[in-house]
Amino acid sequence: MTRKTAVVICPGRGTYNATELGSLSRHFPDPALLARFDAMRQAEGQQSLTALDGAAKFSLALHSRGDTASGLIFAASYGDFLSIDRDVVEVVAVTGNSMGWYSALACAGAVPPEDGFRIANTMGRLMQQALIGGQTVYPVVGDDWVPDPARKSTLLALVDEISWRSGHALALSIDLGGLLVIAGNDAGLKAFESAVPPLQGRFPMRLGNHAAFHTALQAPVAAQGRDLLPDSLFTTPRLPKIDGRGQVWWPGAQTPGALRDYTLDHQVVQPYDFTAAIRSAAREFAPDLFVITGPGTTLGGAVAQALIQTSWRGMASKADFQRLQAEAPILISMGLPEQRGPVTQPRGSK
Structure with missing residues (x-):
């Protein structure tokens, strides 16, 4: 069997919701590793992932908190990465959206999974404790997903103008395919x-329990993170890793210190260009597949929109993407059972 090459993409905050409740018990392939994650949270006086994932009912107030969601999302993402059948899929690079960068650190082998969990859980806790600012989401493309650079430029100019007003702080947080996340x-x-x-009856959409991620307002949180998370956690990645500027971190090409500096400084206080990350993934690695780990299924549209903006395989619209996806899937969302099955190994298999 010929393996298909894939870039793996880890999602960020807002992806563990009511339909994801119980996903760790259903899919996480390594009970001993999950138990270690639980022990790490309990040592910090936090509720275990097993208890949170096994709750009788999803609670937006609890499950969407940064100090809860970050651990759940990291574990779900990393568990899905472990579940990919390497006889079917050859992973050639990894990337992520926003806090998905922390998950991608572990997937790329730049940190052991326990240290990756420590980073994600610590930063989620610090951001929740500070909860500086917030985020709102607004589209820059229409229902057809055709790129509209003029509309995007107008919106970014508005953000810049507001940021100069007295008492107003505003900046681009994430360039997310067809959406701008403003903080x-x-x-x-x-x-x-x-x-x-x-x-569309829902935009602009303020995001609950979200701080002003990826802006200068997070400088105090970044400083706390650097105080708590030492250089010794990081090593050079085993797989190429694409960051929130579109830069590729090649194995052996950068120092662990540089990776830590990006993770706990630039990545926290500067805009996260997910669109550029997907553009680099497509152009540098030309994979057969883009595989999005769980939890959730909400990142698929942003990935497709970013690929359209890159003119990947000649795509210029939503209709073009849907046609290619129907002919031979190029985008796999592991949060969808019908897409998950073909790329995963049976749970418990070696």
């Missing part, structure tokens, strides 16, 4: 939300 303080977010027209 700032309440005054800045309200100014943006009142200046743009409502779209």
Whole structure:
């Protein structure tokens, strides 16, 4: 059997929701590793992942908190990465969206899984404790997903103009395919939300329990993270890893210290360009597949939109993507059972 090459993509915050409740018990392939994650949380006085995932009912107030969601999302992502059948799929690179960078660290072998969990859990806890600012989401493409550079430029100019107003903090947080994630303080977010027209009955959409990730407002959190997470956690990755600038971290080409500096400084306080990460993944590695780990299924649209903006395989619209996906899938979302099955090994198999 000829293996298909794949870039693996780890999702960020907001992807463990009600439909994902119980996903660790259903899919996590290494009970001993999950028990170690649980022990690490319990040592910090936190509820275990097993208890959170096994709750009778999903609680937005609990499960979406940074100090809860980060651990759940990391574990689900890393468990899915371990579940990929390497006789079917050859992983050629990894990347992630926002906190998915922490998951991708472990997937790429730049940190052991326990240290990757420590990083994700620590940063989630610090951000929840500080909860500086917030985020709102707004689309830059229409329902057809055709790129609209003029619309994007106009929105970014608006963000810049608001940021200069007295008492207003506002900046691009994540360039997410066909969406812009904008972050700032309440005054800045309200100014943006009142200046743009409502779209699709849900945008602009303020995100609950989200801080102003990837902006200068997070500088205190980044400093705390650097105090708590030493150089010794990091090593050079075993797999190429694509960051939130679109830069590839090649095995053996960078120092662990440089990787830590990016992870706990630039990645926290500067915009995260997920679109650039997908563009680099496509152009540098030309994979047969883009495999998105769980939890959730919400990142698929952003990946497809980023590929359209890259003109990957001649795609220029949502219809083009749907046609290619129907002919021979190029995007696999492990959160969907019908897509998960063909790329995973049976649970418990070696």
